[in-house]
Amino acid sequence: MGWRKAAIAGIGASRQGKLPGETALSLATEAFRDALADADLQKDEVDGLLTMPGTSSPEGAKHYLALGERLGINPSFTGSMAMGGATAGALVQLAAMAVSTGMANVVACVFGDAARTAGSKFDSAAGGSDSWGIWGMFGNAANSAIGARRHMALYGTTSEQLGWVAVNGRRNARLNPAAVMREPMTLADHQASRLIVDPLRLFDCCLITDGGVALIVTSPERALSGPHRPAVIWGMGQGHTAENLGREDWWYLPHQTDCVSRAYRMAGVSPKDIDVAQLYDNFTIAVLFWLEHAGFCKIGESGPFVEGGLRIGLQGELPLNTAGGNLSESYMQGWLHIAEGVRQIRGEAGERQIPDAELCLVTGRGMTLNTASTLVLGR
């Protein structure tokens, strides 16, 4: 069952947090070396290199050249992509396609960003020449806040319900030695955090961190000879809404339903088959939307679904963001969500391991509520 023509055989990460003196390239390099060691591969075996420029990468679309030069890799397949938080999943998909067509045998997908040290503000305005900045609409939080407010007005969703997503992430991060934020957080702490873009509070927002992540994709057969159980790619999906104001339901990211459905169809699975999920959480409201888009609850019912935090906890029916996510582990724009998905499938997530996790859903979203990617990982 499922597509199963490629697998993730290696995961690597640099140190995470505030790392003065490091750059996007140095952190990507650190993560790449870690992933090679994890997969027990030599650098010369890597013949594909796919990258995502960080917010602090000056190279833009030529990022793959800068990293290839630094790593001494002259690949048979390469490129860079910029879809924000959907990029990690989209690059793994591209790598999987390259492996399954024979265009490459071992593809490294790599990201690094010194966002914290470089002072990246995530404050730009969308809208081209007639910028939304004319009306004061700046930054990534505001777009998600627009969605949160309308969800609240239509369905009665509350700030406290959003808070349970943040509390869940922190609870899991406390079991993750690599997580940046490990101090306890209660719902009261969430409610006491200051408003940033009302209705979103500080603890509804992801961290801004320095770090790098690398993922190595190869054939399931080749992955079997590695030191870990392969995380086989059962299904892949994408969906995008390029016309933001052009769609009445843009605020609800309608493309995400299509994105997850495509991945389910390819994997031959349905929501009830998913054992654990890593849902992109740049803001808490994003997780509520994913729960609805991925079919774990009906439209408008995600608030009650997360309330109390039990259902989404490690012992719940749908454990979510088991490493802490963008909110508490580190803001690696979804790259660490995939790494955690791989760990859960391997059975190597330590204290936060979901027993017998056989299928993990991983989602990513990015830009101005425009892009989305989904992976279904399994054994």
Add this chain to the structure above:
Amino acid sequence: MDALEPVLPVLSDDNRGFWDAARAGTLAMQRCAACGHLRYPISPICPRCLSPDFAWTPLSGRGTVLSFVIFEHAYNPAWASRVPYNVALVQLAEGPRMFSNVVGIPNEQVRVGMPVRVSFEPVQTAGGSELAIPRFAPAG
């Protein structure tokens, strides 16, 4: 110089119709001459049929608040003195949507679904010309 100067629109052949109409007190958008689609954001071609032919068309200026947020944090210095301020996603009666601000009432009184009507705020640019920014006031 107005504090908003750094974020004011740069007039071009593409957007001049919108801002000329605004200065005359009318909200206008592009209606495709080929398929009739009324479009926004401003674009040189129709996203439905790709025709470049269009006419600037006056709208009623009426709409409802589809959603809104209140900025409690200054992301941009041009808006720092206005914090806290609201930004609303306005569903216009004729179909298109735009971001703007609800004026004339405290932020706490803005509601999703609230009917609004366009209202223009005059702004003097550093170059000495005059602009009018479309914002929205509650409509009775």
